[in-house]
């Protein structure tokens with residue numbers, strides 16, 4: 001028993017040692033570099049959240065375990081990318097677009113899997129729906145990346161990205177999933193409601209950052225300013241806190257309130 005617990009504790013420690021060495025070799029963070037500080041804080045928060053969710057897997061019922069593990073993976077992938085993004089920002093003062101989008105390209109599909117697992121717990125999940133959500137995600141992210149990296153016009157990238165997002169919203173509110181939520185346990189229903197809130201309101205923070213960074217805070221020639229890069233990164237960082245950390249906490253909360261007798265903390 002003690003041995004199994006010890007073994008479980010070793011998993012997060014193993015993950016930590018797997019972090020790239022660059023994670024610990026950053027340029028000096030200036031005390032007035034608040035964007036850099038926000039990168040730093042979030043990298044630590046994501047790392048701690050990873051350990052927390054992995055640890056909590058043993059305290060929830062079987063049907064929630066995979067959701068918590070997927071949540072931990074989302075936080076872990078984000079933590080690693082935050083180390084790299086922080087380095088780019090601190091060393092160059094530039095927006096770490098490539099790392100940002102590689103992170104999103106991995107973590108957003110994982111969140112789609114998370115949504116799928118929640119819907120599966122209500123008995124509403126279908127493979128077709130999962131693929132449609134995934135396609136919407138890809139269109140949204142690839143267009144956003146091409147717009148931000150300058151492969152296509154920033155406005156064109158934004159419009160296509162918005163269409164991808166609207167398609168996801170349509171699927172969640174009016175598609176198969178939206179029609180018949182309602183027969184599941186209170187905990188599962190609240191997880192489903194939270195998932196909709198996240199995709200509608202939490203995700204809306206990202207296009208807001210894009211608009212501020214590429215359309216509002218530009219100089220006379222239309223080029224983005226230093227203030228625009230700062231705003232863009234702070235808004236994206238805030239969005240990641242809401243959509244990764246807070247969202248996983250909500251899943252964890254639903255999972256632990258679904259089995260009061262198994263969770264020693266609430267006994």
Ligand SMILES: *C/C=C(C)/C=C/C=C(C)/C=C/C1=C(C)CCCC1(C)C
Pocket residue numbers: 104107108111140141143144145157158159161162165203204206207210240243244
């Ligand atoms: C963990 C990371 C998450 C949940 C990232 C989500 C990203 C978005 C919802 C991005 C949305 C965008 C649009 C809706 C328009 C085009 C620009 C994007 C890619 C920022």
